[in-house]
Amino acid sequence: MLLAVVQQRNSGLPSGKITLPRRSSTVHAKRCLAYFPHDGLKDKAVNMTVYLLPHDHKRLKxxxxxxxxxxxxxxxxxxxxILKDNGQEPLTRWKTRRKPRG
Incomplete structure (x- = not known):
């Protein structure tokens, strides 16, 4: 179906120019909300990435x-x-959703 829409839109255009149908912003927003609900940890916490060498990652695991x-x-x-050594309060913890191991 998408191919038919693209072909119909491009029928009057010079060759080499292709336009795709515009996605409804409302539909797109609803899909995003379905994948990323606004009531969880992702709304409150900041994601941080740490790069480790494979042998260090294995040691931590x-x-x-x-x-x-x-x-x-x-x-x-x-x-x-580190925070305690610098006279600061510890990080705020949140309740995990995972079941304890074992």
Whole structure:
């Protein structure tokens, strides 16, 4: 169906120019809301990326398994130590949605 719409729109255009049908902003917004609801952690927290070499990542995974926790929890605990050493309060925690391991 999309191909038919594109062909119909492009029938009067010079060759090499193609226009796609415009997506309704309302439909697009509703689809985005379905994938990213506005009542969860993603609305309140900021995503942060850390790049590690593979052997360091493996070491953290092993440490997390040995202590029955997650890499996320290890990182948060490490940041708490740095904040405490600098006279600041620990990071705010939120309740996890995951079930405990084991």
């Amino acid at each position: 092993q440490l997390a398994v040995e202590h029955d926790t997650t890499i996320q929890a290890l990182v948060m605990d490490g940041l708490d130590v």
